[in-house]
Amino acid sequence: MRKITFRQAINEALTEEMEKDPSTVVFGEDVGKFGGALGGTKGLYEKFGPLRVFDTPITESTIVGSALGMAITGLRPIPELQFADFVGVAFDEIFNKLGKWKWMHGGDMKVPVTLRMPSGIAGGAGPEHSQSPQAMFIHAPGLYIAIPSTPYDAKGMLKEAIRNDNPVLFFEHKVLYDMKGEVPEGDYTIPFGKADIKQEGSDVTVIATALQVHTALNAARTLTKEGISVEVIDPRTLAPLDKDTFLGSVRKTGRVIIVHEEPKTGGTGAELAAIISEEALFDLHAPIRRLGSPDVPIAQSMHLEQFYRPTEQQIIEAVHELLEY
Incomplete structure (x- = not known):
């Protein structure tokens, strides 16, 4: 293709x-x-x-x-x-x-x-x-x-x-x-309200959006070398939201990290975490983790702004912490 x-x-x-x-x-x-x-x-x-x-x-x-x-x-x-x-x-x-x-x-x-x-x-x-x-x-x-x-x-x-x-x-x-x-040539559409499992896994679920999907996939590839299996889910639409897909994954792995570039406080991860705690709390083996950006204005400097968004290493460290819980 x-x-x-x-x-x-x-x-x-x-x-x-x-x-x-x-x-x-x-x-x-x-x-x-x-x-x-x-x-x-x-x-x-x-x-x-x-x-x-x-x-x-x-x-x-x-x-x-x-x-x-x-x-x-x-x-x-x-x-x-x-x-x-x-x-x-x-x-x-x-x-x-x-x-x-x-x-x-x-x-x-x-x-x-x-x-x-x-x-x-x-x-x-x-x-x-x-x-x-x-x-x-x-x-x-x-x-x-x-x-x-x-x-x-x-x-x-x-x-x-x-x-x-x-x-x-x-x-x-x-x-x-x-x-x-x-990308195939010709006409196709992707229905709203249908999340995509970008990579299947069994140990930890990572829910990510936009650029952070790729950060999560890079982290998952690194963790695979350690024998750790990470499932990466992209909701694709936040409204309508496909709860069934990410709740099913969380129930399977028992561990979840939510990653986004927005500030952590009040970000989309807060709503997803609330849904998981309401509907899959007793399936969890460790607390829900959210990785977002700090609650500060984004730096003008091209060098400083790189410290704002979550990184591959932060995801890897969070996965290790959840597995050790």
């Missing part, structure tokens, strides 16, 4: 869905002729023209508010925020409008908005351009939250998001854009 980058997978999904459905439109800051700040929309302007691919002013609240208006009047908007951090500027439009308007109007309207947001630490972008704010929206009923970790998942999940009649927050980790992986 051919290998393409995460960025190419995103671009292919956009291209194929726009070819298939004339109601799809792409817009945001620099997504037109420039092709997106991180290259995700490159070539779309030339292919589909300025009525379907267009730049906007630097006003995230207007971008998201316009997307809602387009969606409820028959279009399938795919707006992009240059950085996921900018959800703060559009917070009311996302938190109170996208996820709630369908239900405020008797469930009669569709809100097919796919809001693409590059997230995560990458190259010294600083504290306002490096965050992973997805945990804030777990507390927002009505919103779907998708976080692909591979080119294969990126294409299939983005196509699923665009076709979905509900609003989807689509987080794309910036470090993953240049990562290559196997």
